Amino acid sequence: MDGVMKMERDLTSRALMNVLDVTHFYNYAKLNNDDLYEQLKAIIESLTDDQSIIEKGIAILDKNRQTIDHIVKNTNSYEELQQLCEDLRSFKRQNGLLKTQ
Structure with missing residues (x-):
């Protein structure tokens, strides 16, 4: 099972x-790892130097904190993951952070 x-x-x-x-x-x-929230935050901080955009990204993480905690505990639903991914995609799209490489 593990x-x-x-x-x-x-x-x-x-x-x-x-x-x-x-x-x-x-x-x-x-x-x-169990520090998923902090790792996601670090990735958001690495995407831009604009502090206001970083704060918006952290707000997305805070909004989805329960889902992030569920992921760490392996108790998240597919729908929770989909919502978190969509929120992060929207954040990147709205703030001009989408890159095509």
Whole structure:
């Protein structure tokens, strides 16, 4: 069962990294740890130097804090993950952070 849970967490981490920072997709494993919120925050901070945009990104994380906690505990639903990913995509789109590479 642990292998299945780890695989699910790996897939979740890959999905989140793909949404936030596809250029560094290979670093998805850092999102497998219990400090997921802090890791996501660090990625958002690395996307821009504009403090107001960073604050908007952190607000998205705060809004989805319960989902992030569920991901850490491997108790998240597919719908929760989808909502978090969509919120992060919208954040990037609205703030001009989408890159095509």
